[in-house]
Amino acid sequence: MYPNHTPHAPAQRAVEVHQLTPITPAAVTPAPVVPVQPGTVPAVASVVLPDGRVVTGYAIDPARPEPVAAKPAVSRTAVNVALGGVGFLAVCGGLLLLTSFIAALTAFITQLIILAAVIFGGWIAVQIFSTHGGRGGGTTLNIRKAVFKRNKFYG
Template identity: 65%
Template sequence: MYPDHPTHRTPVPAAEVHRPVPIVPAPTPLPVNAPSTTPELATIVLPDGRTITGYTIASAQPAPVAAKPPVSRVAVNIALGGVGFLAVSGGLLILTSFIAALTAFVSQLVILAAVIFGGWIAVQVLGHRERGAGTTVNIRKATFKRNHFHG
């Protein structure tokens, strides 16, 4: 048979099975207390006659009082306000100079437009005209009688 033919079957090798082996952690040794860290045994006799024996507990130490800062908070706030004002003033100075430059630019554009438009109007009014285009009227001897023109 042909190995590429669909009816040709090749034997499948047996599958290998791997089983995981659990890892057992090594036992950790118990910590040994140093003799100085072992608390002492204490015995207390209660008023009713019972006796209680146990380890002593170190009393809780109060938290240390925070030291007063050498500079008052009001002075720090005033200084921070001054720093903030200086930072804002620089920005306002830049903004003011930008607005002034923009105003100067717009005014120069308006002046330029006025000069160009005024020059165009002057050329239209005072410019060269053709003399034969209009109607010429020559009045030589005209008489007016009773507000009526006789030519």
């Protein structure tokens, strides 16, 4: 506990006195008067509260919600799904054309390879089996009577 303090003795405190300072009201300016058309003045309503007090004032129209736009007959999701299906069909058609083009190109290349093999093979055959007349590269033998005796050739 505190020194020099007895629990049963009343505490000695300094008393402070506060004086209230009056607040002077500010100059009140009246609200501007808005001209109102004769037919638009709202009706005055009075309400009696449960404790007997009467409150009088202008009736306020309840806030009306904004009109909701009419929903379309078809939902946007359905339209998006339908457009996605149309796009998918267009892609599938393009892929079908692409595969047909690739198959045709493969067949064409195969036919070109076969044609080149036939032409090159024919050229090789002509080079092998032709007589080199006048080129000096080979010898021509004219065999009129050939004799074979005991697996030996006598010309």
